[in-house]
Amino acid sequence: MSVRQSLLAILDQGPCYGYQLRAEFDRRTGSTWPLNVGQIYNTLERLERDGLVVKSDADEHGHVYWEITVAGSVEARRWLTAPVERGPGTRDELAIKLSLAATLPGVDVAELLRAQRRVAAERLESLRAATASAGDGTTPEALARTLVYDSTVFAAEAELRWLDHVERRLAQHPDHAMSLELSTERPRRGRPART
Template identity: 50%
Template sequence: MSIRHGLLALLARGPRYGSRLRTEFEARTGSAWPLNVGQVYTTLGRLERDGLVVQEGADEAGHALYALTDSGRAELRAWYATPVERTDLPRDELAIKLAMAVGAPGVDVRAVTEAQRRHLSAAIHTYTRLRAQALAEAPAHRDELARLFVLEHLIFRTEAETRWLDHCEARLLRLAEATAAKEPPEEPPQAPPIPPV
């Protein structure tokens, strides 16, 4: 997630102070990615250092206002025009967990996937409820539409992860069946001899 570019996008609407940027960022993203106000001010400091924003006075309450520079506008236009790269993917904890669980002694991989599935089911229920609320409010404003975009992104990602878990479980089942087919059948246990009378 690019907090840097998110803040630049909000500043394109006019000068803002840090905590207002935080509030607007969270409102636009449906609070899916909460920001720490310290993180906002640290990012603003870097943006200022890089010549993308400048401090432009203060509001009535004395909050320092930040505004985009021409370089900041150019950076924002370039960000919007550049596709998001998928080559430098972040590490996914679930994928790593399943990769490590396969073949690990004493780990039931199907139990791991089932626990994740329950979590995803609860998440999709929450996201769907929030989307229904957003749709009921008739997204006539760009900020409401932005919130709806984020909620639908979360729904689609959760659905995709659920499909991936289905795929993993199918592979585990095929492996278990193939392994069982290769093992010689167990001989029935021999009944103990009957002692002579």
């Protein structure tokens, strides 16, 4: 998630000060992704450095407002209209953990799958309850919250389907028939041996 572009998109609606940006982000994302105010001010300073926002004078309450520049507005619109591209590689800890566990001798992958499925099912139940209590989406805030909650529900459902898939795939290879021993081949790079 891009905090940078999110702040630009909000500032494209009008000038805001830091805490106001935090409140607007919170309101527009259903309070599902908390931002700390230090992160907001650091991002604003980088946006200013890059010519995408400018800092105004403080008001009578000491609030320093930030305004979007033309270049910032163009960047915000570009981000809002572009699809999100997901990278080809995975950094998903669960996928990496299961692929390692499936190829390491002596690891009870079936138990790992059972434990993960239990946690994922509990999370899904909790997310469904949160979604049900989020409202019917008739206000802008409720709509934002339900959109984010729906996304997390779909992701949790997908994780459970994927765990089923992993279990079926592993059933084709009983008793770690696919376990890998350490390779005896030495990598070409690395620290040279001390003499």
